[in-house]
Amino acid sequence: MGLDMYLYRREYVGGWEWNEDSKETAMYNSILEYMGVDSCVSSPSAHIELTVAYWRKANAVHKWFCDLDGGRDECQSIYVTKENLIELRDLAKSVIEQPAMAESTLPTQAGFFFGSYDYDEWYMEDMKNTVEQIDNVLATSGEWSDFIYRASW
16 A cells, blocks of 8 residues: 555557558557557557656655646546656656756655655655656657656555
8 A cells, every 4th residue: 555656657559541651550559459450540640658667655756746637636547747757857857967956846645545745765766766767768769759647645
């Protein structure tokens, strides 16, 4: 039990007959085969969703994502842009460089099984992990990638 946090990357894959990208068409056909579907009549397309980052009880990071959605915290899906990810990464970097600014930059959030609310070594590890994961996500995502954040607790 506890706060489990996921960042998903979503990619569009088209299977339109006029698609000139044979790699994308082949991928779409592979998805159809995997799903056991012969064809998709109305809109030959799919979205692939892949978990690209995971945090456990990093409640300051969770609060930041929830604040993107007006502060609502109902385990909802939250749309995240690349610019949002860059902002979060940069905030985490600033906390690593100036730990005294942690409470005003990325404050912790209380919650049932949300982990520690202290600005201690665990908090700093969450910040380092956040920078590392977001750098990896940004380096490996495509031009048209969408991102969704979702937590469960």
